[in-house]
Amino acid sequence: MxxxxxxxxxxxxxxxxxxxxxxxxxxxxxxxxxxxxxxxxxxxxxxxxxxxxxxxxxxxxxxxxxxxxxxxEKLVNVWKEIKFTKYFINSIIVVAGSVGCALVFNSLIAYAVSVLKPKGSQLIYSLILISMMIPATISIMTFFKSVVDLKMMNSFVPLWFLPGANAFFVILYKQYFDTIPRSYIEAAKMDGCSKFGIYTSIIMPMSKAVNAVIIIFSLNTAWSDFLIPYLILRNDEKRTVVVKLFNMSTFPHDYIIVAMCFTIIPPIILFLIFQKSILSGIGAGGIKG
Known part of the structure; x- marks a missing residue:
């Protein structure tokens, strides 16, 4: 015992x-x-x-x-033969842009709804909640049509913006911002801090826990996503590692297994390095959010 x-x-x-x-x-x-x-x-x-x-x-x-x-040595040989470096760099670019947009845009929307509360903010928040009930198939179709109309095919930008308009992230941020004591915000206003200054110097620094949760979800989604990059990135030079893995049907099966190894190693390494921050962030986000 x-x-x-x-x-x-x-x-x-x-x-x-x-x-x-x-x-x-x-x-x-x-x-x-x-x-x-x-x-x-x-x-x-x-x-x-x-x-x-x-x-x-x-x-x-x-x-x-x-x-x-x-x-x-087989790992090195397969990496060179497939020319995996460019696909790996493409995935890093997609992940970096996706995480940045997820943090900035979703937190700004939540900041407006939770702290600024302009006229019609409750209606906007209600629409965000309703948007979660829209089937993913419909969202993908409209998103793809918009990308085609804006002539943004073979560009990483649409892949960055997609997690920047995530209803779940907005709700998570909003619920967390609601728990921040308003005395900090009032004190900042008395010191002459602007609304954007309150966001950058008070709200976001106090939201490290929920930021960690957003980073985890957006990073994992961006790295492992297949359908959207497959539809938008038609040029082989722009493909991510997951899309390249799908297009390796002509390679030997052992080569495909090695390529799969390349796709799962980075998330594992990141988790092992930052597992303490990740677990504490999820715990704090769940408690306060």
Whole structure:
């Protein structure tokens, strides 16, 4: 019981764990959680390990999880042969622009609705809520038509603007801004701070938690998105890594697995580096939002 002595919060507390039924339930939940983690982690783990196998071992039957011999040089050879650098750079450009637009535009809309509250702000917020009920298919069709009419095909700009008009992000920001004490804003007004100055010097610096959540969602969506980049980026020089992966049907299967490895490694590395900030941001955003 020593491992549970300091457990005073949560679905099952330390007091509950002193009872046999609660302890049994706890271990059942942990077993299911472990199995779920195993199911989620096994496919990407298999991809990462298979990318290090040579061609003969990759096609061997029965398949093995761990390589008998490691061939890291295969990663370099496939990267050079596919010329993956340009697709990787394209994805970074798309992600950077998408995250920037998601942070700036959605927070500005939420700032207007939550703090400035001009005439008609409640109507605007109601329309934003209603927009979440519009089917994604209709939104994609109208968005694609607008891109064609504006002659913005083969441009990264539409991919940047799309997350900048996300109803979910606006609602998340608005709910968080509502929790910021208005005394800070009033004090800034008395000091002569402009409305935009309040946004840049008070609202956004106090919203690091929700900013972290927005960055996580927009980054992951922009990196893994396939349909919109596939429709807009027709030129091979502008394609992202996910779109290039889809167009690799003529390559050997082991090459495709290596390319899949290239697509899943960056998000994993980012999570491992910033996992503390990510988890604290999600927790704080969920509590205050």
């Amino acid at each position: 020593s491992m549970f002595e300091n457990k005073e919060s949560g679905f099952i507390s330390a007091i509950d764990l002193k009872r046999t039924p609660a302890k049994t339930l706890y271990f059942i939940i942990m077993i299911f959680a472990f199995l779920l983690i195993l199911i989620c982690c096994l496919p990407p783990l298999w991809v990462l390990l298979s990318s290090l196998k040579d061609t003969k071992e990759f096609f061997s039957v029965p398949a093995t999880l761990f390589p008998k011999s490691f061939h890291p």
